[in-house]
Amino acid sequence: MSKTPWAASVAMIVTSSSAPCSGLTIRLIEPPTSQPAASPPDLRDSAMPATHAAQPVWEARSGDARLVYANDFEESVGQEWLHVQRTRTPNGKQQFLGEFGETSVCLHVEDLPPHKYLRICFDLYLMRSWDGNDKVAPGGARNGPDVWELHLQNGPTLVHTTFSLYPHGGARQAYPDNHPGPSHPMHTGAAESNTLGYSGGNDPMDAVYHFSLVVPHTARCQIVRFSAIGVQVVTDESWGIDNVRIEALNESPVAKLDADAFRRLWDDLASDDPMKAHAAVWTLIAAGDWAVPFLQSRLKPPAVEDESVRRLIADLNHPQWATREEATQALMKLGLLAEPHLRQELKRSPPLEPRSRIEEILKTIEQGALPELEGLRLARAIHVLQVLRSKPAAELLETLASGATTSQVRKQAQQALEQVRRMRK
Numbered sequence: 564m565s566k567t568p569w570a571a572s573v574a575m576i577v578t579s580s581s582a583p584c585s586g587l588t589i590r591l592i593e594p595p596t597s598q599p600a601a602s603p604p605d606l607r608d609s610a611m612p613a614t615h616a617a618q619p620v621w622e623a624r625s626g627d628a629r630l631v632y633a634n635d636f637e638e639s640v641g642q643e644w645l646h647v648q649r650t651r652t653p654n655g656k657q658q659f660l661g662e663f664g665e666t667s668v669c670l671h672v673e674d675l676p677p678h679k680y681l682r683i684c685f686d687l688y689l690m691r692s693w694d695g696n697d698k699v700a701p702g703g704a705r706n707g708p709d710v711w712e713l714h715l716q717n718g719p720t721l722v723h724t725t726f727s728l729y730p731h732g733g734a735r736q737a738y739p740d741n742h743p744g745p746s747h748p749m750h751t752g753a754a755e756s757n758t759l760g761y762s763g764g765n766d767p768m769d770a771v772y773h774f775s776l777v778v779p780h781t782a783r784c785q786i787v788r789f790s791a792i793g794v795q796v797v798t799d800e801s802w803g804i805d806n807v808r809i810e811a812l813n814e815s816p817v818a819k820l821d822a823d824a825f826r827r828l829w830d831d832l833a834s835d836d837p838m839k840a841h842a843a844v845w846t847l848i849a850a851g852d853w854a855v856p857f858l859q860s861r862l863k864p865p866a867v868e869d870e871s872v873r874r875l876i877a878d879l880n881h882p883q884w885a886t887r888e889e890a891t892q893a894l895m896k897l898g899l900l901a902e903p904h905l906r907q908e909l910k911r912s913p914p915l916e917p918r919s920r921i922e923e924i925l926k927t928i929e930q931g932a933l934p935e936l937e938g939l940r941l942a943r944a945i946h947v948l949q950v951l952r953s954k955p956a957a958e959l960l961e962t963l964a965s966g967a968t969t970s971q972v973r974k975q976a977q978q979a980l981e982q983v984r985r986m987r988k
């Protein structure tokens with residue numbers, strides 16, 4: 564990997580007994596004006612993985628980003644990390660923090676200036692035979708899933724995913740989505756594949772993933788936790804991080820999005836290109852609470868008047884076949900929204916034809932898991948709300964957790980809501 568332009572700005576760490584959060588103080592780095600770090604934040608470069616940059620749908624705001632921490636691990640690690648082990652990649656080009664196996668590695672950032680958003684950038688190096696979503700090896704041994712997580716202590720889990728690098732088992736990975744979730748081909752979204760010089764058996768086996776995530780944040784101290792969960796021994800599956808960079812921002816780097824931009828983001832959330840969807844998720848998170856009313860307008864079940872559903876149910880017994888058929892289709896389209904009315908009608912022992920039509924509609928609703936991409940869109944939107952974790956975001960999660968939707972969506976929303984409630988206590 565090429566040396567990053569800001570690599571010279573390694574964080575200056577001082578110990579201070581008067582630090583507001585006790586222990587270490589990370590001294591604010593004012594980036595030199597000649598360095599690209601001083602440029603206005605531009606999500607076109609940072610929020611979107613370089614290899615799959617989707618067309619941006621916003622204008623980046625003029626920036627107020629302040630670099631508060633940077634380390635490329637070429638010179639030192641520093642006491643802000645609980646783990647200090649460094650390794651040079653076999654290709655000799657990079658020194659990084661690692662290698663690690665199944666463990667958590669924490670960065671303590673303290674004495675942050677007043678801010679409303681935090682941008683967290685780093686490179687994740689993955690080495691050797693990560694098994695992605697795979698659970699069981701031939702013979703019954705447990706292979707995975709091999710989970711990697713990024714979590715803000717006392718805050719949200721930003722990434723909880725799996726990676727696959729092993730080329731022979733066909734194992735697929737959750738990244739760029741969260742796990743459990745969909746499965747994508749190995750190396751999806753990787754900025755580099757097999758460049759670091761690691762191997763498993765006779766095969767080159769490593770990958771580099773760029774992360775650049777903006778989250779609403781105001782705390783003066785933050786512990787950023789990087790973890791691998793369920794991986795095998797470090798000689799078989801390992802990871803490390805490099806080029807860590809933290810910025811404090813006073814305003815969202817995403818300029819206020821208009822209705823068209825939100826519509827495109829909504830479409831992208833259900834894109835069959837997972838990196839496009841990933842970019843939409845992190846754009847909505849970086850947009851902060853501007854995103855919530857928009858998501859609310861899309862996620863709240865449409866109000867259905869009881870009377871109109873009752874009329875459609877009555878039409879199932881209409882003398883004209885075309886009207887009966889039309890009502891059947893309309894009720895199927897209403898799906899879960901019509902379900903309670905249909906069940907109520909069944910209890911009244913309707914005549915044979917409407918009864919068989921109602922049974923058919925209910926069967927379709929029960930079997931009708933959401934189309935795959937629609938289900939993914941909802942899971943991604945729920946992740947946005949979980950990371951935003953504001954009061955309106957929590958209220959919308961509450962609506963979804965109890966709303967007229969599939970049991971899977973209700974469960975995902977409930978889990979997200981529980982995490983948000985813990986954070987908001």
Ligand SMILES: [Ca+2]
Binds near residue numbers: 637805806
């Ligand atoms: Ca490095």
Ligand SMILES: [Ca+2]
Binds near residue numbers: 693709794795
């Ligand atoms: Ca494994």
